[in-house]
Amino acid sequence: MARTENKNYRRAAVGGPAGGSGRALSGEAPRGSGRGWSGSARGRRRMAQIILYALLILGALIALVPMLWMLSASLMPTGEASTYPPHLLPSRVTFAHYGELFTRLNLGRYLVNSTFIAVTVTAISLVVNSMAGYAFAKLRFRGRDRTFRLLSLGLVLPVQIAMLPLFLLMKNLHLINTYWGVIIPGMASIFGIFLIRQYALSIPDDMLDAARIDGASELRIYWEVVVPGILPILATLAIWTFLSTWNDFMWPLIVLSDQAHYTLPVALANLSGEHVQDTELMMAGSVLTVIPVLAVFLFLQRYYIQGVMAGAVKG
Amino acid sequence: MKTQAPADVGKAAWLFLLPALALIFVFFFLPVLASLVLSVTDFDIYAIANPSTTRFVGLSNYTKLLHTPEFWQALRNTFYFALVGGPLTIAVSLATALLLNAKLVRFKSFFRTIYFTPFVTTLVAVAIVWRYLYHTKYGLLNYALGHIGIGPIDWLGDPHWAMPAIILLAVWKQFGYNMLIFIAGLQAIPQDLYDAAEIDGAGPFRRFFNVTLPLLGPTLLFVGVITMIGYFQLFSEPYVMTQGGPLRATTSVVLMMYEEGFRWWRMGYAASIAFVLFVVILIATLIQFRLQKEHV
Numbered sequence: 001m002a003r004t005e006n007k008n009y010r011r012a013a014v015g016g017p018a019g020g021s022g023r024a025l026s027g028e029a030p031r032g033s034g035r036g037w038s039g040s041a042r043g044r045r046r047m048a049q050i051i052l053y054a055l056l057i058l059g060a061l062i063a064l065v066p067m068l069w070m071l072s073a074s075l076m077p078t079g080e081a082s083t084y085p086p087h088l089l090p091s092r093v094t095f096a097h098y099g100e101l102f103t104r105l106n107l108g109r110y111l112v113n114s115t116f117i118a119v120t121v122t123a124i125s126l127v128v129n130s131m132a133g134y135a136f137a138k139l140r141f142r143g144r145d146r147t148f149r150l151l152s153l154g155l156v157l158p159v160q161i162a163m164l165p166l167f168l169l170m171k172n173l174h175l176i177n178t179y180w181g182v183i184i185p186g187m188a189s190i191f192g193i194f195l196i197r198q199y200a201l202s203i204p205d206d207m208l209d210a211a212r213i214d215g216a217s218e219l220r221i222y223w224e225v226v227v228p229g230i231l232p233i234l235a236t237l238a239i240w241t242f243l244s245t246w247n248d249f250m251w252p253l254i255v256l257s258d259q260a261h262y263t264l265p266v267a268l269a270n271l272s273g274e275h276v277q278d279t280e281l282m283m284a285g286s287v288l289t290v291i292p293v294l295a296v297f298l299f300l301q302r303y304y305i306q307g308v309m310a311g312a313v314k315g
Numbered sequence: 316m317k318t319q320a321p322a323d324v325g326k327a328a329w330l331f332l333l334p335a336l337a338l339i340f341v342f343f344f345l346p347v348l349a350s351l352v353l354s355v356t357d358f359d360i361y362a363i364a365n366p367s368t369t370r371f372v373g374l375s376n377y378t379k380l381l382h383t384p385e386f387w388q389a390l391r392n393t394f395y396f397a398l399v400g401g402p403l404t405i406a407v408s409l410a411t412a413l414l415l416n417a418k419l420v421r422f423k424s425f426f427r428t429i430y431f432t433p434f435v436t437t438l439v440a441v442a443i444v445w446r447y448l449y450h451t452k453y454g455l456l457n458y459a460l461g462h463i464g465i466g467p468i469d470w471l472g473d474p475h476w477a478m479p480a481i482i483l484l485a486v487w488k489q490f491g492y493n494m495l496i497f498i499a500g501l502q503a504i505p506q507d508l509y510d511a512a513e514i515d516g517a518g519p520f521r522r523f524f525n526v527t528l529p530l531l532g533p534t535l536l537f538v539g540v541i542t543m544i545g546y547f548q549l550f551s552e553p554y555v556m557t558q559g560g561p562l563r564a565t566t567s568v569v570l571m572m573y574e575e576g577f578r579w580w581r582m583g584y585a586a587s588i589a590f591v592l593f594v595v596i597l598i599a600t601l602i603q604f605r606l607q608k609e610h611v
Contacts, residue, residue: 049419056414060429062487067436069455070444082453132335141325147336154339157347158548158596160569161589164576165349166342171363188338218327247437249551250569254577265439269555272443279447286440297435301428304435308492309499 067290074098074283081279097284105281107288109260110267115292117179117252117263118245121186125241126234128188133196134226138203139218154190160250167254181255182263186245192237195307199233200226236307239300246293264289354586363580376587386588388563389571390595392478396567397546397599400482404542405535407486408493413523415494416501427498431491438488442555445484446471449556471557474564481552481565489545493538500534501527536607540600547596568592 069088073081074097076090101107135141136148166185167176175181203226211221227234249265256262262270268285275281297304354376356362362369380386411430415423433441448455449470457467470480504527512522528535549567553559559566559574568588576585 045419052414052417052420056420056426059411059414060426063429063433063491065455066441066444066448066487067432069448070440073447081447082450084453084458086453086455086458128334128338131331135328135331139324139328139331141328144328147332151336151339154343156544156597156600157343158544158589158593159343160548160550160572161350161593162343162346164572164582164586164589165346165353167577168363168582169342169346169349184338185342188335188342190339190343193335218324218331222331243435247439249439249554250573254573265437268443269439272446272555282443283447286437286443289437289440293435293437294432297432298428301431305427305431305495308495 070283070286070290073280074287076280078278078280081283082277097281098288100281101284101288105271105285106259107264107267107285110262110264111288113179113261114246114264117182118242120179120183121245122238122241124183124187125189125192126238129192129237130196130227130230130234131222132188133193133198134200134222134230136193137197137200138205138208138226151190151193155194163251163254170255176255177258177261179261182248182252185251186241186248189241192241195237195240196230196233199230203229232303233307235300235303239296239304240307242296243293350586350589353583354590356583358583358586360580362582369583372583376584377591379584380587380591385563385566386568386571389566389568390591392564392566393547393549393568393595395478396482396485396549397543399479400485401539401542401546403482404486404489404546405493405538408490408538409497411490411494412497412501413527416498427495430494433488434491436488438551439555441488442484442552445480445487446556449480472561474562477557477561477565481549481556484552484556485546485549489542493542496534496538497531500531504530532607536603539603543599543603544596547592547599568595 072089075093075095076087077092077094078096080087080091136144170176170181175184207225207229208221211225216224246263247265248263249269252263252266253269256266259267259270268282268289271285272282355371355373356369357372357376358366358369414420415427415430420426447453449457451457451467451469451472454470456470461467468476470476508526508530509522512526517525548569550569550573553565553567553570554573557565559570569592572585572588572592575581575588
């Protein structure tokens with residue numbers, strides 16, 4: 001959508017008064033000329049541009065400063081982050097705190113735990129949600145609309161309501177303090193099914209029917225026709241699931257009480273209580289927790305941002 | 316052009332749905348229903364060891380809740396967070412979306428990525444970072460404010476400032492997501508409408524209020540509902556930054572539920588807290604839909 005509009009705009013600007021919507025730039029130019037720098041349309045435009053960029057850069061600074069300071073403080077010698085006036089950059093760069101995270105605080109273990117849980121949830125949920133989303137979008141069966149409406153009710157239920165009984169259920173299944181206690185509730189998501197369904201609606205029925213005429217089984221159609229057709233939205237869903245599983249805090253906090261199974265956020269929250277004074281150490285831990293999700297986001301942001309822009313990805 | 320009997324497709328469909336529906340039913344819908352049952356029992360730490368000690372207590376958890384000042388305070392705190400933080404987040408998101416949608420601006424995707432970055436970061440990690448930024452003596456924020464003549468604020472230690480501090484963090488963390496939705500909404504508004512308004516002599520402000528805002532209605536509703544539902548579930552920020560303090564000024568409804576349920580194991584009582592939260596969210600969502608209808 002953005003692309004077509006840009007094109008229209010460019011056409012309008014070039015075409016000038018000829019087009020109906022051609023006033024935007026060229027139409028204004030003569031009016032203001034000759035009234036000095038600030039009065040000219042070009043000058044006004046320049047002023048507006050400077051103000052816009054100043055605001056944008058200010059916003060970018062606000063967005064980035066907390067993360068840049070986190071990185072900087074994690075490299076400071078012990079105690080330097082708690083000085084007045086505050087230091088923005090380390091007087092001497094040290095990686096000692098990162099070393100300490102792995103040797104003394106066992107963060108390597110939590111890194112492995114978080115990675116295992118997030119990757120497993122992502123892989124399984126892609127299969128589970130895409131099969132269901134495809135069925136809702138493209139297969140006709142009795143009770144489809146009713147089931148779908150029932151499912152959509154779940155979107156307004158806050159997940160916290162389920163947590164108390166879910167804990168008791170997990171306890172009965174002996175899944176407390178296991179990775180599966182975190183993984184299983186994340187394997188299917190109503191939101192993921194909605195996302196896939198919305199996209200799968202655009203698969204042409206002819207393609208599916210042609211495969212059926214060729215005698216392909218429904219499973220083969222799903223695997224060889226549907227999955228390749230919905231790859232972009234699968235990428236979006238994969239990134240979304242990975243990020244939200246990695247960042248998730250409340251449920252892992254409840255279900256994992258034994259340190260050996262902690263995810264990074266749970267371990268970090270726990271450590272931050274004991275090590276309040278060790279600012280630099282805690283910053284190194286925060287960097288370590290944030291880096292993987294930032295990397296995934298920055299490398300794959302094209303898919304992720306498109307998914308969000310489609311108005312679909314939920315926080 | 317159906318070559319197979321519809322029954323076959325139907326059977327295949329249910330097989331495709333089975334894993335997802337079974338998981339969602341067993342691990343989400345069933346617990347939600349069980350939560351309603353739990354909330355009318357006195358399920359506690361003894362019941363965890365031996366469920367047969369549980370008794371039906373009717374609505375007494377709810378009446379007890381309504382007579383507990385701490386609960387009302389948690390509810391007030393949560394409303395404070397949602398009703399101040401929510402609109403503030405939406406205003407900041409809309410403002411940045413308008414900035415990034417301006418014709419005069421280049422490097423749009425560069426700025427967009429920067430603004431979106433806080434949203435993808437791990438909340439627990441950035442809450443810890445912000446705890447240090449808020450430090451009364453050594454924190455960057457007070458240092459910066461000192462330059463414009465604002466004395467040191469005890470952000471997380473003063474009951475009046477703790478919730479605003481949490482709101483600031485939430486706005487910083489969340490605005491990028493709403494911003495993207497708004498940009499998508501803005502791009503869907505036809506340029507002709509702006510051109511027509513300009514020909515009629517409408518300035519930028521009138522164009523915003525007469526063209527942009529009305530046409531952004533559905534987007535605004537979506538963003539409003541999503542933001543509010545999320546904000547009513549406030550938990551991690553106070554858990555990490557203030558543990559609900561000082562003087563319970565940042566104890567949210569979910570934090571109270573967590574403490575009652577998973578620290579003191581009064582699970583029946585905690586379930587009643589969870590259900591009140593659900594009702595609050597439901598009412599707030601319905602109000603937003605109603606408001607939206609009145610304006611269209």
